[in-house]
Amino acid sequence: MSIRFDGKVAIVTGAGNGLGRSHALALAERGAKVVVNDLGGARDGTGGSLSAAEEVVNHINASGGEAIADGANVTKEGEVSAMVKAAMDKWGRIDILVNNAGILRDKSFHKMTLDDFRAVIDVHLVGSAICTHAVWPIMREQTYGRVILTSSPSGLHGIFGQVNYGAAKAGMIGMMNALHLEGAKYNIKTNVLSPSAKTRMTEDLGIPEEILNQMTPEAITAAMLYLVSEDAPSRAIVSCAAGGYSRAYVVETDGVYLPPEKQTPEEIAENWDQISSTKDVHYYENSSGPNMNFIGKAKTYADKK
Numbered sequence: 001m002s003i004r005f006d007g008k009v010a011i012v013t014g015a016g017n018g019l020g021r022s023h024a025l026a027l028a029e030r031g032a033k034v035v036v037n038d039l040g041g042a043r044d045g046t047g048g049s050l051s052a053a054e055e056v057v058n059h060i061n062a063s064g065g066e067a068i069a070d071g072a073n074v075t076k077e078g079e080v081s082a083m084v085k086a087a088m089d090k091w092g093r094i095d096i097l098v099n100n101a102g103i104l105r106d107k108s109f110h111k112m113t114l115d116d117f118r119a120v121i122d123v124h125l126v127g128s129a130i131c132t133h134a135v136w137p138i139m140r141e142q143t144y145g146r147v148i149l150t151s152s153p154s155g156l157h158g159i160f161g162q163v164n165y166g167a168a169k170a171g172m173i174g175m176m177n178a179l180h181l182e183g184a185k186y187n188i189k190t191n192v193l194s195p196s197a198k199t200r201m202t203e204d205l206g207i208p209e210e211i212l213n214q215m216t217p218e219a220i221t222a223a224m225l226y227l228v229s230e231d232a233p234s235r236a237i238v239s240c241a242a243g244g245y246s247r248a249y250v251v252e253t254d255g256v257y258l259p260p261e262k263q264t265p266e267e268i269a270e271n272w273d274q275i276s277s278t279k280d281v282h283y284y285e286n287s288s289g290p291n292m293n294f295i296g297k298a299k300t301y302a303d304k305k
Helices: 018-028 052-064 075-091 114-141 153-157 163-186 217-227 265-270 272-276 288-304
Strands: 008-013 031-037 067-070 097-101 145-150 188-195 237-241 244-248
Touching: 008 075, 018 031, 018 052, 018 075, 018 097, 018 217, 052 067, 067 075, 067 244, 075 114, 097 114, 097 288, 114 145, 114 163, 114 188, 145 163, 145 217, 153 163, 153 188, 153 217, 163 188, 188 217, 217 237, 265 272
Parallel strands: 008 031, 008 097, 031 067, 097 145, 145 188, 188 237
Antiparallel strands: 237 244
């Protein structure tokens, strides 16, 4: 069955270039009406121009689709609210939000200023929260919504020189987990993309050209389209690059129970191998999971006494 978005309205942030551009074009090609948002700044977030967003809009409209350009800075609540209002005034609903806008200010941590740390957190993490917060009441009211948060292997696994970027991208997972729970009764599904693609954000990472050429934005967009579809899952972290797709999970080891008299750092050191063992791991649906695991172990110990 073909995945289509006829009658749906999507907002894609950072859609003037790279992944966002690919996302916007694909959504429009499959029937969605699209708000193409892009501040039009440099990779570090400085500057601004609407020309990149307008080029994407012109391409969509020339191909028979419907789109409008928007230059809102995702870190500015007033500008985001105006963007959402423009979409509602024109089309009367918002079904899909793809949080894709981002900047880079890469430096090793001891050379990084806190301004560089805050700037990256503000655009990626806080900007995603501002945009999602602006559309959330609309999605609740219409009992339908699909939200994408964009993470990265840097957030899932870490990389040298991106403490700010990695922290922002890891934060997407916590945001997704809570939004998944809060949106469930309103048919709002929230998922995370963890992509690697050939864009201006990755051009200086030293990836060999023959590999980089396989890392197309379109390969990432295929996963995004599924995650915002009618039958999408929720609370999924999808890693994707160069045509490869996998699902990432946050899991915990089974752990150990130490009675009160043994709850010391020395006993933790003594039991570290068992605490760290990945022989038995658990995936929890919410934060009560690990608590119930530990309470169960304590009860088993108490029952044996």
